[in-house]
Amino acid sequence: MDAMLDRRSILKAGGALTVAFAVGLRPRDAAAWTEKPVATDEVAAFLSIDARGGVTVHVGKVDLGTGVRTGFMQIAAEELDVPMARISVVEGDTALTPDQGPTYGSLSIQNGGVQLRAACATARRELIRLAAERLGAEPAALRVEEGMVIGPGGRVGYAELVGGRALALKVDANAPIKPPEARRIVGRAVPRVDIPDKVFGRFRYVYDVRREGMLHGRTVFPPALGATVEAVDEASVQGIPGVVKVVREGSYVGVVAETEWAAIKAARALRVRWSAWAGLPDQARLWEHVRATPVAQVQVTSERGNPAEVIRGAARQLAASYDWPIHSHASMGPSCAVAEFQGDRLTVWTASQATHNLRKQLGLMLGMPIERIRCIYLEGSGCYGRNGHEDAAADAALLARAVGRPVRLQWMRQDEHAWDPKGPPHLVDLRAGLDAQGNVVGWESEAFIPKGAGGNVDLLAAELAGLPRENQIHPGNIIHNLAVPYAFPAVKTTCHRLETTPFRPSWIRTPGRMQNTYANEAFIDECAAAAGADPIAYRLRHLPADETRGREVLERVARLANWQTRPSPQPDRSGEILRGRGVSYCKYELVRTYVAGIAEVEVNRRTGVIRVTRFWCAHDCGQMINPDGVKAQVEGNIVHTLSRTFKEELTFSRSAVTSVDWSTYQVITMPEVPEIVVELIDRPTERPWGAGEPAAAIVPSAVSNAIFDATGVRLRSVPFTPARMRAAIQGA
Amino acid sequence: MSETIETTVNGRAVTLRAEDPEMPLLYALRGELGLTGLHFGCGLAQCGACTVQIDGEAVRSCQFPAVQARGRKLVTLEGLGTPERPHPVQTAFIEMQAVQCGYCLPGMIMTSAALLARNPQPTEAQIREELAGVICRCGTQPRVIAAVLRAARG
Ligand code: FES
Ligand code: FES
Numbered sequence: 106m107d108a109m110l111d112r113r114s115i116l117k118a119g120g121a122l123t124v125a126f127a128v129g130l131r132p133r134d135a136a137a138w139t140e141k142p143v144a145t146d147e148v149a150a151f152l153s154i155d156a157r158g159g160v161t162v163h164v165g166k167v168d169l170g171t172g173v174r175t176g177f178m179q180i181a182a183e184e185l186d187v188p189m190a191r192i193s194v195v196e197g198d199t200a201l202t203p204d205q206g207p208t209y210g211s212l213s214i215q216n217g218g219v220q221l222r223a224a225c226a227t228a229r230r231e232l233i234r235l236a237a238e239r240l241g242a243e244p245a246a247l248r249v250e251e252g253m254v255i256g257p258g259g260r261v262g263y264a265e266l267v268g269g270r271a272l273a274l275k276v277d278a279n280a281p282i283k284p285p286e287a288r289r290i291v292g293r294a295v296p297r298v299d300i301p302d303k304v305f306g307r308f309r310y311v312y313d314v315r316r317e318g319m320l321h322g323r324t325v326f327p328p329a330l331g332a333t334v335e336a337v338d339e340a341s342v343q344g345i346p347g348v349v350k351v352v353r354e355g356s357y358v359g360v361v362a363e364t365e366w367a368a369i370k371a372a373r374a375l376r377v378r379w380s381a382w383a384g385l386p387d388q389a390r391l392w393e394h395v396r397a398t399p400v401a402q403v404q405v406t407s408e409r410g411n412p413a414e415v416i417r418g419a420a421r422q423l424a425a426s427y428d429w430p431i432h433s434h435a436s437m438g439p440s441c442a443v444a445e446f447q448g449d450r451l452t453v454w455t456a457s458q459a460t461h462n463l464r465k466q467l468g469l470m471l472g473m474p475i476e477r478i479r480c481i482y483l484e485g486s487g488c489y490g491r492n493g494h495e496d497a498a499a500d501a502a503l504l505a506r507a508v509g510r511p512v513r514l515q516w517m518r519q520d521e522h523a524w525d526p527k528g529p530p531h532l533v534d535l536r537a538g539l540d541a542q543g544n545v546v547g548w549e550s551e552a553f554i555p556k557g558a559g560g561n562v563d564l565l566a567a568e569l570a571g572l573p574r575e576n577q578i579h580p581g582n583i584i585h586n587l588a589v590p591y592a593f594p595a596v597k598t599t600c601h602r603l604e605t606t607p608f609r610p611s612w613i614r615t616p617g618r619m620q621n622t623y624a625n626e627a628f629i630d631e632c633a634a635a636a637g638a639d640p641i642a643y644r645l646r647h648l649p650a651d652e653t654r655g656r657e658v659l660e661r662v663a664r665l666a667n668w669q670t671r672p673s674p675q676p677d678r679s680g681e682i683l684r685g686r687g688v689s690y691c692k693y694e695l696v697r698t699y700v701a702g703i704a705e706v707e708v709n710r711r712t713g714v715i716r717v718t719r720f721w722c723a724h725d726c727g728q729m730i731n732p733d734g735v736k737a738q739v740e741g742n743i744v745h746t747l748s749r750t751f752k753e754e755l756t757f758s759r760s761a762v763t764s765v766d767w768s769t770y771q772v773i774t775m776p777e778v779p780e781i782v783v784e785l786i787d788r789p790t791e792r793p794w795g796a797g798e799p800a801a802a803i804v805p806s807a808v809s810n811a812i813f814d815a816t817g818v819r820l821r822s823v824p825f826t827p828a829r830m831r832a833a834i835q836g837a
Numbered sequence: 838m839s840e841t842i843e844t845t846v847n848g849r850a851v852t853l854r855a856e857d858p859e860m861p862l863l864y865a866l867r868g869e870l871g872l873t874g875l876h877f878g879c880g881l882a883q884c885g886a887c888t889v890q891i892d893g894e895a896v897r898s899c900q901f902p903a904v905q906a907r908g909r910k911l912v913t914l915e916g917l918g919t920p921e922r923p924h925p926v927q928t929a930f931i932e933m934q935a936v937q938c939g940y941c942l943p944g945m946i947m948t949s950a951a952l953l954a955r956n957p958q959p960t961e962a963q964i965r966e967e968l969a970g971v972i973c974r975c976g977t978q979p980r981v982i983a984a985v986l987r988a989a990r991g
Pocket of ligand 1: 885
């Protein structure tokens with residue numbers, strides 16, 4: 106048995122006998138952590154200092170390939186004055202890390218990092234206090250260098266002050282943090298700590314976990330979304346060497362084998378009789394289906410004046426509808442997890458963005474108290490929201506329970522594309538009224554989107570197996586940014602929250618905020634064109650007077666792109682290749698990160714092929730912990746969202762998803778990636794905001810506006826395919 | 838029927854086991870040898886995450902039968918270079934911070950290294966074309982292009 110498994114202890118907690126244990130891939134985890142606090146108001150939940158002065162940072166927010174781990178290390182190194190090299194990070198381990206909420210919503214630094222910073226600042230103040238006692242000096246006379254507190258009469262290291270003992274104090278959110286001029290690590294483009302290992306093939310992902318006696322599992326998915334199992338012919342896989350077991354629970358079917366290849370062969374060969382099912386809407390009439398779906402709740406997200414009346418009486422009226430298709434996360438690596446039972450305890454290694462929540466969901470599904478479940482985060486391939494990782498964890502747990510041995514389970518490519526929860530269809534109707542000068546005087550919008558918010562997306566295996574689950578839909582916080590950042594005199598924005606949506610929904614990067622910003626920023630461009638106004642000048646004249654940071658990103662991106670002030674469309678539309686540019690602006694959720702972008706496109710009038718040649722972005726997320734990390738996120742947002750805007754669309758029959766690989770669900774390719782120019786505005790005295798999502802919000806509208814500028818034709822249905830472009834040009 | 842395959846991986850003579858003639862090389866390298874520097878992305882030769890070099894050529898190990906590796910020279914990301922002796926492409930990826938999750942790296946790095954061996958001074962367009970079939974979902978492409986150009990310029 107793995108030596109790391111033997112460190113376990115039984116402790117009494119709240120009168121109940123609870124078993125805690127330390128299991129890990131690295132020896133570091135094997136220390137006796139059983140009584141480590143994880144409450145978010147405890148300094149020791151975030152930090153520990155060992156006898157050699159090494160600092161371990163414990164964070165509930167996880168690095169999804171974004172580099173945020175390095176950012177956390179910078180924050181801790183800065184506030185504690187210890188070198189980066191002496192810091193290690195434990196992420197998303199339910200036994201060791203505080204529950205800081207799921208890693209979503211561009212909140213890792215904004216919330217998670219700020220919590221960590223407060224814990225470090227509290228710890229530093231305490232360490233200096235202890236050192237002052239020890240050295241008989243005033244705290245103010247002391248300074249810290251590389252984990253050593255130095256005073257006029259001597260020096261004492263952190264290790265000597267607390268090494269190995271828990272820092273038993275509450276986090277003080279007001280503990281003084283380093284002022285900008287004293288910062289040496291935060292605000293710098295520190296190289297990411299994970300990159301060398303990744304580049305040399307030494308990084309340990311969740312896919313790479315190996316346990317003693319581990320078997321391999323595959324789930325056998327139904328051929329239709331709602332099909333149920335009628336019969337399983339176990340004999341159909343008997344001839345495959347290495348097959349250990351066929352597992353069936355309700356309509357969950359899986360196979361377990363000694364090797365991965367044997368498991369794959371068995372999953373392919375297993376004969377299962379499924380019921381027929383054809384309950385999906387006709388994809389060709391998806392938007393009719395959406396409009397006809399019963400409404401669970403009507404949410405007015407902003408209201409001022411009486412826009413309906415104002416629009417009726419306005420000099421000009423405009424109306425348009427924008428739609429956004431169903432998307433798959435389409436992560437590079439099919440979802441994977443390793444589950445292991447030891448007695449009545451379960452450990453799951455997972456790339457879940459929400460290990461603390463996953464633990465609760467597994468407890469519900471398996472009927473186990475959560476104290477007996479430990480979820481340990483390890484990186485998977487890039488995750489841009491709730492993809493299939495949690496589902497894979499549930500599959501692995503069911504299989505491990507059935508065979509009594511550790512099981513590594515991974516989905517196949519077609520499973521990932523077909524069965525990950527989907528970004529739901531998003532439809533927005535807009536109406537505006539302009540006065541004689543072309544100003545917007547009334548604005549009304551109505552979004553048709555599923556009900557629900559963030560939360561726990563049900564585990565697929567629980568659904569298939571008929572095991573307990575919450576049975577709620579959670580598409581993410583998709584209502585934000587339907588309210589506009591402009592000071593229109595009369596506004597009403599309404600979300601019709603639909604009872605159902607065709608596929609199990611979840612959030613994908615910038616959920617709702619991107620689709621709403623796409624509709625708003627394209628529609629305001631329609632207003633600007635109707636007014637004969639330059640699109641940037643038009644936005645500036647509608648921004649609230651005190652919105653200086655918003656103005657600044659727009660003005661900066663205009664300079665960056667050498668924007669020529671004129672109305673759209675551009676006048677010369679006679680050639681075969683038409684060129685244009687479009688702008689977009691977003692104040693994220695109307696309360697944080699400001700971003701403005703300009704897309705430059707070339708449209709081939711004959712073929713309908715659209716090429717984005719350059720994309721400029723100005724970005725203000727307040728204080729930046731690591732500017733190169735922010736820049737990488739902005740670039741990633743732009744490329745990822747261009748892929749979604751031009752290429753991605755889930756296709757389906759009445760029974761099942763039909764876009765099940767990279768040829769049927771196409772994504773952006775290297776030759777299609779434009780040149781990207783990013784200007785970051787650093788505000789070291791402001792609070793830090795998120796950067797993982799906001800830049801995505803501006804991409805589709807900037808592109809739609811650029812296409813209109815080039816061609817005089819407006820595309821309002823994503824993806825912007827050559828066929829749609831050709832049809833629009835011919836229809837114009 | 839399972840058979841054994843003598844081959845060379847990262848300069849070492851090794852014996853692999855193919856469970857049957859169809860078994861892809863990927864499972865022998867990841868499973869038996871624990872070479873996790875190559876990843877399973879699609880199993881369909883569509884994404885590049887499983888790329889290794891065989892006799893200097895970038896090959897997608899998810900669609901390459903293990904039995905055909907007999908007597909060949911295989912190199913994986915682990916063997917292309919090491920922190921002590923990095924391949925220039927690996928150095929450039931680190932310098933340009935051309936990594937987000939890194940799942941696409943076997944495709945990006947092994948394919949680029951094979952390109953540079955064939956064509957030491959590719960144009961940006963040639964690099965983009967060569968990597969057209971390597972998918973990256975994190976949007977790291979601009980940095981990948983910059984890194985390969987940097988490796989080429991030395
Ligand atoms: S895993 Fe081999 S190309 Fe995708
Ligand atoms: S860096 Fe994540 S797929 Fe390329």
